Amino acid sequence: MAPEAAPEASRSELSAQEARRAANRRKVREHRQRLRAQGMRPIQIWVPDVHAPEFVAEARRQSLLVAQSPEEAEIQAFIDSVYEWPDDEYGQ
Numbered sequence: 001m002a003p004e005a006a007p008e009a010s011r012s013e014l015s016a017q018e019a020r021r022a023a024n025r026r027k028v029r030e031h032r033q034r035l036r037a038q039g040m041r042p043i044q045i046w047v048p049d050v051h052a053p054e055f056v057a058e059a060r061r062q063s064l065l066v067a068q069s070p071e072e073a074e075i076q077a078f079i080d081s082v083y084e085w086p087d088d089e090y091g092q
Contacts, residue, residue: 032042048055066072 035042050056050059066075069075
């Protein structure tokens with residue numbers, strides 16, 4: 001007995017998918033054109049992946065070093081004295 005073939009999308013389904021993709025590309029292109037007309041330009045930045053186990057481990061290591069530092073209380077007092085919490089609906 002021959003194995004069953006995997007179901008394939010019909011031509012109309014593929015055409016509908018292609019039409020949606022084309023519409024999405026058009027919307028993105030138009031959105032970018034509007035932003036450029038406002039004097040904006042696109043940029044790409046790379047940032048650390050805060051979900052990566054290595055990042056989490058290093059952040060924890062550094063936090064523990066600061067917390068165990070003899071100067072921790074003095075450092076925290078300085079930070080508290082210069083940091084101003086913004087007034088918002090969650091402020092105290």
